[in-house]
Amino acid sequence: MEDLEAEAFLADKAHDTNELLVMFKEADIATVIPPVKRRKEQRAYSHExxxxxxxxxxxxxxxxxxxxxxxxxxKLSGSFIAAIHVRCLYICL
Incomplete structure (x- = not known):
């Protein structure tokens, strides 16, 4: 994850660890992880x-x-991507 380029990292409460938060802070990536209830200092995150x-x-x-x-x-990646496209069109319609 050292070469990761992103504006924000979105994850659920299971990923609320100090190590992960420090790593993303050093990489200047915003973290959108709701804090767990047992955390002493509840931090803010973007609800949107x-x-x-x-x-x-x-x-x-x-x-x-x-x-x-x-x-x-x-079996072919092209066929698999085509199936995903068809399913996405079905979801949108």
Missing amino acids: LYRARHIIENVFRALTRWRGIAVRYA
């Missing part, structure tokens, strides 16, 4: 960006509901 993470996770869940993508029946 965290909602975006939820939407992305819902799209991945909808993609894996299609058995062809979850099991990856397509």
